Amino acid sequence: MNAPNLLLNVNGIEVIYNHVALVLKGVSLQVPEGGIVAILGGNGAGKTTTLRAISNLLKGERGEVTKGMIEYSRSWRGGIASPT
Numbered sequence: 001m002n003a004p005n006l007l008l009n010v011n012g013i014e015v016i017y018n019h020v021a022l023v024l025k026g027v028s029l030q031v032p033e034g035g036i037v038a039i040l041g042g043n044g045a046g047k048t049t050t051l052r053a054i055s056n057l058l059k060g061e062r063g064e065v066t067k068g069m070i071e072y073s074r075s076w077r078g079g080i081a082s083p084t
């Protein structure tokens with residue numbers, strides 16, 4: 001069976017705020033074309049941080065992706081809801 005066409009591939013990312021606070025470690029998720037993915041977790045689990053990393057909004061929060069990678073398919077047409 002062929003692998004599904006991935007619109008988004010988040011592979012083992014780590015995010016650190018303010019150079020000290022490690023808040024995401026080894027987060028991976030894939031969004032296949034036509035698929036819907038939900039991120040669930042308790043308060044402070046890192047849902048918003050994950051979306052900030054994907055949408056490149058970490059810098060304004062003094063955060064950075066320090067490990068792993070985020071790949072966007074060429075057929076990605078942008079459009080991600082602003083994280084809250």
Ligand SMILES: Nc1ncnc2c1ncn2[C@@H]1O[C@H](COP(=O)(O)OP(=O)(O)OP(=O)(O)O)[C@@H](O)[C@H]1O
Nearest residue numbers: 017021023041042043044045046047048049050061
């Ligand atoms: N700008 C920031 N600077 C430093 N730490 C932050 C910042 N934003 C979030 N954090 C910390 O990162 C961790 C993950 O927070 P995040 O907001 O990503 O969680 P969340 O799953 O979206 O939570 P909620 O359900 O409350 O929205 C928490 O410990 C939080 O205190």
Ligand SMILES: [Mg+2]
Nearest residue numbers: 047048049084
């Ligand atoms: Mg949140």
